[in-house]
Amino acid sequence: MEYKQLSILHLSDIHMIDGENYIFNKKRALIDAIKNEISDKYLFIIITGDLANTGKFLEYDKLHNFLEDLEENILGYYKKIKIEYIFVPGNHDCDFSDEEYNDVRDLIISNVLSNKTIQKDTFVASCTKVQNNYFEFLNKYKSKNHIVEKISNKLFTKYSYEILNHKISFNCYNSAWMSKRKENQSEIIFPLLNINQEEILNDDSKLKISLLHHPLHWLEHNNLRDFKNFLNTSSTIIFSGHEHSSTGNINKNIYANSTVEFIEGGNLQNNSNENESIFNLVNFNLDTNEHDLLNFKWENTYYTKKEYIGLKIDNVPSNIFILNPSYKESIEKLYIKLNHPRKDNILLEDLFIFQDLELINLNKKNTKFSYKNISSNKLISDDKIGLNIIYGEDNCGKSSLINILQLKLSEKSKKIPIVIKCENISSNMYEKNRLEKMIQRSFEKQYVINQRILNLYQQQDKDKFVLILDDFHLIKANEEFRAKIIENLLKLNYENILIFANKNFRYEATSETEISMHLNEFNHFQIKELGHELREDLIIKWIKLGQEYEIKNDELRKLKREKADHVDHTIGFNIIPSYPLYIITLLQAMELNDNTLEKSSYGHYYNFLILQHITNNSNNGVSEQKDINTIFAFSSALAFDMFSNERREYSIEELNDFNGKYIKNKKLTLKFEPIEKVISTKLLIEIEENIFKFNHKYVYYYFVAYYFAQNIDNNDIVDIIKKMSKQLYKSEFGNILMFILHLSVKEHIIEMILDEASKRFNSTQEFRFDKEEIKKINSLVKNSTTKLFDRHIEESRKEELKSKEKELEIKKKNHLHQEEDYKFDDDEEGGKLTFFKELNHSFKLIEAMGEITKNYSGVLEGNTKYHLIKSCYSLGLKCIKEFILLFEEKHEQLIEQIQELIISRGLITNEKIGEATSKIVFSLASAIALDIVKKISKSVGTQDLKIIYKEILDSDIDNIAYQIINEAINLSFIGGLNKNKLIILHENFKNNGNNLTDLTLKKLVIDYFYKFDVSIDKKSSICSKLEIDIEKTRNKFLEK
Structure with missing residues (x-):
């Protein structure tokens, strides 16, 4: 220098x-x-x-x-x-x-x-x-x-x-x-x-x-x-x-x-x-x-x-507007009670995930955001935040997002985020000068203040401020005055406004109302539940917390997959909301030991969720175990009453009437009214004026199942369960039965389910994966070819999660057009079901038998477990057989229809139509067979039951289907790859021209490679022996 x-x-x-x-x-x-x-x-x-x-x-x-x-x-x-x-x-x-x-x-x-x-x-x-x-x-x-x-x-x-x-x-x-x-x-x-x-x-x-x-x-x-x-x-x-x-x-x-x-x-x-x-x-x-x-x-x-x-290096720009330390400390805290195995005093940022926001299309031509979904992180990464309103359910993460936004935005020297608690705003505060005073009061509470700071605050341009209006729906004013508040904030030239409101306010804000006119320039968003990728991000944060520098990558991969599978299974589809609070509560439950033998691990998770919900929403009076027991007993009786009356909503008058009868029948003298406590803890929520329902499906299912489990020896209850078991194609009954199994399992319930499973597709033989069963399908291709894409295990995991995201979105779209059906179909109880109802019924029975076997593997007798697993195999293979019969018996018609579709769309040249059609039909048949095999193995697969799997395999040693299912189960777990056995099976299938079975085996092996770390040499050797092509990047793959 x-x-x-x-x-x-x-x-x-x-x-x-x-x-x-x-x-x-x-x-x-x-x-x-x-x-x-x-x-x-x-x-x-x-x-x-x-x-x-x-x-x-x-x-x-x-x-x-x-x-x-x-x-x-x-x-x-x-x-x-x-x-x-x-x-x-x-x-x-x-x-x-x-x-x-x-x-x-x-x-x-x-x-x-x-x-x-x-x-x-x-x-x-x-x-x-x-x-x-x-x-x-x-x-x-x-x-x-x-x-x-x-x-x-x-x-x-x-x-x-x-x-x-x-x-x-x-x-x-x-x-x-x-x-x-x-x-x-x-x-x-x-x-x-x-x-x-x-x-x-x-x-x-x-x-x-x-x-x-x-x-x-x-x-x-x-x-x-x-x-x-x-x-x-x-x-x-x-x-x-x-x-x-x-x-x-x-x-x-x-x-x-x-x-x-x-x-x-x-x-x-x-x-x-x-x-x-x-x-x-x-x-x-x-x-x-x-x-x-x-x-x-x-x-x-x-x-x-x-x-x-x-x-x-740049001079550090002095951020003269500093959050008050005590206020900052209050918004950094995690507001729920949480026990973590490795860390005390967990902060919000330790487990915070930026959720996605869904842009609500109001047919506006000019919108700032071009994508339907954006990450909420974009609200701090953009220099100009603009005008936005964000809707969300209770416990969806609104408060956490608000706190993180203020913390992160306050780090930007050019922005001054101010949170305004709308519950403190009344109808006389809509005038511009009063709004300015209210904003300044909020600023003074949240920032380090002296006269110099106040002078500088008053000299700032309006684009320097970010107004965050929390719980806008709680403003103590009618629609006209709410509209005035928005109108005057805009007249005061505030350019960055984030309004947070509950989901019910969305209808007022997007309908033809006075307030919607003033919100016309706002981007409207809904806070989304966590998809599979963001769930995994949260799970990773949970696992790494307190061991950030110690945990090894292979251990992290193993744990995150295990916990993600548990979370996915517990959440189900539309049963538990996939918001961070619920995921964190489930992760906490997984760390705790529950000694209640009659509950499965999943029964423990649901029980823990409800207990945490009651605790988090109780200001006082629910500290003693007897109070908890009363709430559970009352809620289960109420849920069963709704179930019996085929209702899901009760008016406040009906609830009070039920409450009176309950207290009278139980001859209780309580320090609190059960119905008041159930409403105050938000187990019941008001969906419209004086109309209430259980806050989430899992709460309703749990309490109905809890009632059944507590009265499982009552003949009338057993009859109702038996009636439900015949109509498991209805998601309501299928879910309630699964919850019953999570809470208790009795011999007569098992017998009931086994009996019902034996009646499904009872005239259909099990599919054996024999070449004689699939002659026409096997003849469609000369050999079974498939590819392993050369990618790192983490990349494979991302692809797997993306695929799950797509499946979830399709499910949600289909669900929007389905009406809830929670009434018994008496005419179908003993009659023949349609094909797809019987298929859905069968899949639910496979899931139920698998749940019983896996969750009570240490309790049930060996013979009982054998029959349950054998029934899962049998019913799953019958389902495959139904599809295969369709492909074999309607082979020519299917080929003809697909060819017509290809020709009508002009997708390929005429000389290649025959080859393309054959590949499509073969791929479709093999995909169905593979999917059901994986459904069976996922339902019954656990490392605790290897003896049972071997017994079933040995009972019919030449049954190729049992061999395939056995490999599917083995390949579900790390270390389950038996190279020599796989090569023998492949050679057998290949030499016999059994192409569909061979492809099924290869796909299971490829799934294993995508899930688990396997050495380069071993992976390459197996791919070579099984004739699995490594996508054109093979040399790169071998060099890694």
Whole structure:
């Protein structure tokens, strides 16, 4: 650098001892290394901790002598240079010689670790006593005259200078205030509330240099995030030490459009290795904001130099509008009660996922968003947020999104997000001046305030503000005044408005109403449930929490798949809302052991969900177990009453009437009315005026099933279950039966289900995958060819999740056009079902028998499990047989119809029509067979029942279908790939021309490769033997 106005000599980890110090022998070499590099005007010698080795006075005396000699030699070269010293203490600057006091100090530190925000001044004073010699040493240097006393204390010291008309500040953080002899990562707290954050952040210095001993990852997890954000906002460059390694990097804050440079110092002196010595020199041109970083390392007899020239970082834009620390802390919290196996005091951001928003099409020609679905993250990534209204159900994540938006937007120096609680707005507050006062009051509650800040607030352009209106539907005003509020906010020229409201308000806001006219310029969004990809993102956050640096990738992959499968199974389709709250509650339930033998694991999950819901929505009065029992008993009786009356909604009069009869029949004297408690805990919700229903399907299903399970020995109840078991093609009955099985399983229920399974497709034989059964289908192709796409296991997982997303969207679209059917079809109870009703019925029975077998594998007798699994095989294979018969018996008609379709659409040339038609029919038949095989294996597959699978296989050793199902089950689990067995089966199918069966086997193997890690050699070898083509990128695949 041609024009060096200022130099910083960065030393660290000197570990000076009261004895021989190797660094004295290197002093001459150090001076030679820097004498021609430093500025001749200003030199700051900074030491980022561990000045001494044990914090003793004599060690500091030695260091003082060393620095005096260093200064004297530098002045010999540059007579007019001004030298200043800036220090921060390290863990070695603590004198731990007083053992009795150390015990007291350790108790204080334990208290500090449990209260991670503000600390008592007495605690800080007690903990920093071990640094008394260090603080005494500071008094030897004239730099103490530059300390800004009003904001400095034992935790933080600020030095302020003016150099060549540029203000420069050094912010020194005492990260070693609670150091111990044996330090562990994540056990240091820096209490930001004990320092004057506002003054630090409002500093308008040209160069803001932060010093601390410990790199940030030594801080406790939650504290690290806050402290890092604070440093990034208040620093230009951050110097640290401690780890004896010299590194440097520049971090860019995308939101604040600024950069911060981190420089970590190596150890100047290693008392165990005299050949180790490292230090840094940074030269600044304050006019151009450029600097050079020089790193020096000892090599035998001199210091070698590495140069990093022409570095330039932006000045950190001072965000003068800072969230009030106590308010910030309140919105950072996770508002639900949560127990995590590895972490206490979980913050919102630990488990937050940006949900997708669905753009509601109001036939507006000009809309800001061109995609139907966007991530809510876009609301903070766009510079101009614009006008938006966002609708959502209760517990959908609105409050969490609002809090995250304010936290993230407040990090952007150009934006001032203000949350307005609409429940506090009344009809007399619609006028413009009153709205402005209300906005300012909200600002004053949420931000650090003084007269200067208020003056600046009032001078800001309106495009700097982001108004976040929470619970707009709760405004205490009619439609006319609500409309006036929107109208006047727009007249006040606010350009960035985010309105949050419940889903019922959507109809008012999008119909032909007065308020909809004023909302015409707004983008309307609905908060979506988490799809499979975002669910997995949340699951990954849960798993990694508290073990971010320890968990290995293969273990993470295994756990996330297991938990995702459990979550998907529990949620079902439209049974439990797939919002973050419900996913997190399920993840919590999975971590807890439930000792209730009569409930399955899924019964435990549903029970836990409901208990958590009651707890989260109870202000008081539901703390005792007997109260919980009363709520459960009452709710189950009410749900059964609705079921019996074929109703899903009751008026408040009907509910009160039921409540009175219930109390009278039970002869109860209660401290609360059951119906009031069920409504207050939101198990029942009001869907329109004085009309109530259970809040979610899973709650209704659970309580109906709970009633059945509690009265399972009652003959009338058994008759109803038997009636339901004959109509499982109705989703209502199928779901209730599954819930009954989750809560209890009795022998007569099992017999009932087995009997019903035997009646489905009772005239159809099981499909055996024999070539004689599928002659026409096998003749369509010469051999079974398929491909394995060359991709990483994570990419395969993403493809799998995307495929599930598409299936889910199709299901939802089809569901929109279906009416709920929860009435018994008496005419079909004993009659013949249509093909698709019988198929759906069969699939539900397979699922039910699988649930019983897997969830009660340790309880049921071996013979019972054998019959249940054998019935699953049998019924599934009968379903395949029905389809195969259609393909074989209607073969010619099917070929003809597909050919006509191809010709009518002009998809391919005439000479290729025959080949294409054959491939389509073959692919369709093989896809159906594969899908049902996987349905069987998924229903019954568990590693606990291998003995049963083998017994069934051995009972008919030549049954190819049993062999295929057995392989499908094996390939569902890691380690289930038996190379030799697969090769034998393939060779057999291939030699017999059994193409459909061979393709089914290959597809199962390919699915395994996509799910689990397999070595390159093994994968390539199996693909070669089974004649599975690796997509054209085979060479690339083999080279990985």
